[in-house]
Amino acid sequence: MMSPTLDLPQLHSYGHDLDMSEDKVGLLRDSCGVADDVEELRRRFDEDGYLYMKGYLDRAEVLRARESLTSRLADAGVLDLAHPHVEGICKPNSGYVFKPEITNNNEAVQQLLYSGRLVDFYTRFFGEPIRHYDYTWLRAIGPGKGTNPHCDLPYMGRGTHRHMTCWLPYGDISFTLGGLMVLEGSHKRMDLLENYVYRDVDAFCENKQKEAEAAKKGAWSFTGTLSHNPPMVRNKFGGRWLTTEFKAGDFLTFGMFLVHASLDNRSENRLRISSDSRYQRASEPIDERWVGINPPGHSTSGKRGRIC
Numbered sequence: 353m354m355s356p357t358l359d360l361p362q363l364h365s366y367g368h369d370l371d372m373s374e375d376k377v378g379l380l381r382d383s384c385g386v387a388d389d390v391e392e393l394r395r396r397f398d399e400d401g402y403l404y405m406k407g408y409l410d411r412a413e414v415l416r417a418r419e420s421l422t423s424r425l426a427d428a429g430v431l432d433l434a435h436p437h438v439e440g441i442c443k444p445n446s447g448y449v450f451k452p453e454i455t456n457n458n459e460a461v462q463q464l465l466y467s468g469r470l471v472d473f474y475t476r477f478f479g480e481p482i483r484h485y486d487y488t489w490l491r492a493i494g495p496g497k498g499t500n501p502h503c504d505l506p507y508m509g510r511g512t513h514r515h516m517t518c519w520l521p522y523g524d525i526s527f528t529l530g531g532l533m534v535l536e537g538s539h540k541r542m543d544l545l546e547n548y549v550y551r552d553v554d555a556f557c558e559n560k561q562k563e564a565e566a567a568k569k570g571a572w573s574f575t576g577t578l579s580h581n582p583p584m585v586r587n588k589f590g591g592r593w594l595t596t597e598f599k600a601g602d603f604l605t606f607g608m609f610l611v612h613a614s615l616d617n618r619s620e621n622r623l624r625i626s627s628d629s630r631y632q633r634a635s636e637p638i639d640e641r642w643v644g645i646n647p648p649g650h651s652t653s654g655k656r657g658r659i660c
């Protein structure tokens with residue numbers, strides 16, 4: 353017998369139709385109502401692996417940050433200038449645009465992410481002084497495939513493993529535009545994650561000549577991807593893919609072990625604009641790839657050889 357379905361449209365991720373039965377897909381739990389109850393936030397975070405804070409941020413501030421980003425995207429030649437830049441209408445075939453540099457020297461974005469309500473949230477949540485990565489991941493995803501299923505640790509696991517990602521939409525993101533989705537309960541499936549999640553995308557085997565040569569040119573021998581098939585990952589892990597229609601002012605935060613991906617952008621010509629930023633306890637070690645005025649990131653200077 354078929355499982356009942358939720359009242360949701362058909363969703364798509366990485367070119368696959370999601371199975372829309374209600375035991376396979378669902379909506380994120382909104383925790384904004386308990387924003388002042390730190391114990392409850394921590395309890396939900398342990399249980400769910402994420403916190404979805406609907407409307408926690410000032411919508412006008414987020415939309416100001418959007419304007420600063422779309423004006424830089426216009427300068428970068430990504431937008432169709434027949435429309436006001438703030439609408440984020442892209443040129444045909446703009447693809448998956450990754451532009452961290454447009455967050456640098458960008459006061460509206462820097463203030464939104466690294467002062468005020470977000471810093472207050474993480475300081476209360478961690479219960480001690482915090483610090484954030486200086487690097488900000490900025491994505492402007494055009495029509496087509498979104499992000500494939502992965503955990504964040506393989507990209508940022510050289511310091512603490514207790515830091516958190518903040519995924520923040522710059523504008524309203526309908527199911528058609530395609531926001532983030534997380535795999536329910538996946539952070540507890542260490543039986544399935546342990547051979548994947550501790551690998552470092554910038555590590556390479558020094559004693560394997562081809563791999564070492566490729567790494568020194570900046571290539572990855574392991575991309576950090578868990579799968580290219582979101583329905584298959586769900587079938588393996590169990591749980592539901594959880595998502596929602598996001599609004600400017602929301603954010604979604606999660607830990608390093610939670611499997612996540614995104615819905616595809618099925619709009620005609622609009623960019624889905626979002627950032628991911630990272631926060632941790634100031635007292636814990638930090639991954640050196642993501643700090644400083646010009647963080648090395650995944651460049652050749654971030655590579656680390658070892659004997660395998």
Ligand SMILES: O=C(O)CCC(=O)C(=O)O
Nearest residue numbers: 491499517519614626628
């Ligand atoms: O925005 C996306 O599609 C991916 C974001 C992501 O993977 C993250 O925030 O860690």
